[in-house]
Amino acid sequence: MREEKEIVKVCKRHGHLNINDIQLIKHKKCKKGFYYTCKICNNYSKKMYATRNRKKLSENNKEYRKKNRDKYNSWARKYFKKNRSIISERANKKYNNDDFFKKRALENTKKSMKKLRENISDSYVKSLITRDSLLTSKDIPLFLVEIKRMQIILKRELKND
């Protein structure tokens, strides 16, 4: 820590930086294996890069996830379990402050609800049964799910006639 305090960096935009403005970045290509940079500028350029390459980055991500689905899924499950409260807190905050994020989140929810409805999956049927009751999905026996599913299909058929 003492070593870091002695480092005086100069940012072209911000001038001399104090310790709070400096960020250590690990970088394999550097001689030391890391370098120091201005935190504000670095965050800014990261943001700009992400904005400029949003499509490409998300496509890369998608491609990677597709190729490593099992690996990714188990990693994501573990990560989510471990960080559940932080993630939901962050998402809540973002949802309340970021209109673009909110819109996308609502759209995604709508889409996945539509998919669920179309497939009439067990979990969708269970969610319908448990919606207005004290039961949880674990309490619903399979035969009840089957009955409810048939009811839904019947209702839809009647509607289409």
Ligand SMILES: [Zn+2]
């Ligand atoms: Zn700077």
